[in-house]
Amino acid sequence: MQATIAKLAERPNLWPWLLLTPLAIYLAVFFLVPLANVVFMSFTEPRLTLANYERVLTGALYQRVFVNTFATAALVTAVCLLVGYPLAFLMTRSSPRTAMLILTLVTMSFWTSFLVRTYAWMVLLGDSGPIIGFLKAIGIEQPPHLLFTRFSSTLAMVHILAPYMIMNIYSVMRKIDPVLIRSAQSLGARGAALFRHVYLPLTAPGIANGSVLVFVICLGFYVTPVLLGSPREQMIAGLIGTEIEEFLAFGRGSAMAIILLLITLVILTIYHRRFGLDKLWG
Amino acid sequence: MTSYLRLTDVSKIYGTVTALSKIDLTAEKGEFVTFLGPSGSGKTTTLMIVAGFEKATTGDVMIDGRSISAMAPHERNIGIVFQNYGLFPHKTARENVYFPLQMRGQAKAQGLRKAAEMLDLVGLKDLGDRYPKEMSGGQQQRVALARALVFEPSLLLLDEPLGALDKNLREQMQIEIKRIQRALGVTTVFVTHDQSEAMSMSDRIVVFDKGRIEQAATPLDIYHRPQTKFVAGFVGESNLVEATVTDAAAGKADAAELGQCDYKPDAALKNGQAVTLLIRPEHIKLSRQPLEGRKNVRIKVDTIVNYGDNALLMGHTEKRTLRCRVLGADIVIIKEGDECHLSWLPDAVVPIAG
């Protein structure tokens, strides 16, 4: 009897492996191999070479696109923070009904297909749209073109990504124990000092979460910059698309894709070391 | 005759950690046995081994002469009330109680009737259609009890079921559980870390510490004749004094901190043996002057904690502190900082070997 029990306890548990096998096979075949394929193409298209990376890393056009992408992502993140932080703060300070209403509106935007939102900005900023119409109405004869500029794509990306920032910051702000604020006040902190020494550090995780999320998504953003941005000021993802679809330059496209992937992974890894990725994804 | 429930040489080892070390224990049919011990003492592990949710590393569990070690939990026919009750949130109270009958293939109409009867027995006659979240903690507790008993289990296990209830409800449920247990005559194992609960409910208490059984005895024996220092310290309040036996026949020992102490002679002790003397605080008397025929110790009072009907007094001699419990009326004239005498009879001193 005892021997049987001991044997049962020692038997390695095969269940988890059995349950994981289908997914593992799927991910190997339809995730890892396609990714490896990108790496492979970046070194072998059109023939075994390092030229793709050389071209992509040193070519003036490519460098401009990389710089432009980073600058745009940073700008979008900053503006999202500027819009999101006060709004999230306002939500924590308003009545539960108002907070609920704002949250519902933000969620609504969040769940609305980004193509719909991109289209909406096309209407808003178009030459016969309401903003140009308004500018004409107040007497500006030659209003600037807004559409297909860096301005239009940045604005639309801010609109599309702001909900992530707002939700991340709000979820952190909401959990702050009011006792902490009250005890800080009782200890003499007020106004700017209270914000800088107590509130800001307490909300920092939300800011970090939201910013990393927005920044990383922005780096790889394809659709909105392609549809609303200036063709002369492409971002990485858009340029990858052009290389592949128009020039059939799989090697250069793949090399850029790999660089984009590495940058994304580096940012996420640094973030993971610092805060833990599981927090970013819930 | 063999016991109804018997654990032989049961151990549980997780990697290098021994959670349970060679447990032997028995329970008779209809007996109410309590596993008492601090958290991590192995009492819940033992319970889970009996239930079949943990596999013992060594040893065997038998019910009514048959080994159940190789059985899956659902084959064991053991009713369990879990710490948080484990009521199914998607089923009503009656459906919860019907569940074990459903699993045993009982017809629905008959099973639901039986479930209703059982709910009646635990005092929830009209609440059968409620969902667990619509019930109070005490009511959920009763549903869990009804569910664990409705299929006439061979054994009832209660895993700290009263922990989540407030004090008044707790006492009420203690009485209720005893009543139902007696009415059905079901052999019961109750796990708790609350000694007063163990004292008031059990036929027998098994005290666990660090994966071992320290003592298994009736509540009165556990309290008045603890066999180990741990039991003496864990159950009830105590003054524990290290001493050496000087005259085993007459019951005399020498304590470094209190001088010579007389105790109730114990044949098992020998001269020169190291012992721990247990003196319960309620057996100590407080007086201004030394009292005749008792061991007297002069102390200075440090703290008095008043509970109304009684008070706890803590004071110190030159070498150690002592605590004593006195009736509320006696304490009125004593103040913190006063000097007075504590005294006790030799019969109040219980020697514990080792």
Next chain:
Amino acid sequence: MNRLLITLGIIAVVFVVAPLVIVVPMSFSNARSLQFPPPGYWFGYYHAYFTDMRWLRPTWNSIIIAAGTTVLTMILVVPATFALVRHRFAGKSFADVMLLMPLAVPHIVMAVGYYSYLGMFGLVQTHLGVILAHTCLSVPIAFLVLSANLKGFDRTLERAAQSLGASPVRTFIHVTLPILKPGLIISALFAFIQSFDETVVAIFISGRNAETLPRKMFDSIRQEADPVIAVVSTLLFALVLAGIVLPPLLKSLRSRVTPAPAAQALSTAENQS
């Protein structure tokens, strides 16, 4: 200070909401261009959408692909989630990371990968090809939702069922599954939406034969020709509105477990990139 904050807040809310609302009047416009406010109103483009195969076919394709993706995702994710949440084994943390990896890869990168890879098997421009690709993107989201549910699952309930005489299989059917149902539904819903909204990979691999609705919308906006896009946008927006205006349903589903906003955020976040 307070007034300034409220003003800022109102501006932010208008900024968030106005672009969503503007698509509704646009869908009733009788103009061929993006004129706003519209010169006049009619229902012509709604009629056009519901009769034009060039729009209906992508819609239907998207529904089929999203449904297929949901089924495949759940078949793969449900057992895996049980393995990862319920068991401890060597390599578990590696498996956790691998499962979430697709979230970290920009969709354009996956699109490049699939474009030539699926071609080798003749899967480009097929429903199956898009389903296989979309499943990869839905897996981490479905896993996040389901594992949060499963972690919150009180295992005492399963032990209780077993102590009451239910075999492991019956415990799963009578206790685990019913209690986990809301989580399974939300998880499947997220997988569906993820696929239904996914654009970048679809642009590259769905081609003419398996053209999805987002791909059709993308082309349509790019060519700036077809006013029907406003109709589709309004319909999609109405779906979201219905989903949010009917919160009692969703709320009752979510009340037992709350997937963190960040999880939801990223779930749709990534398919927007």
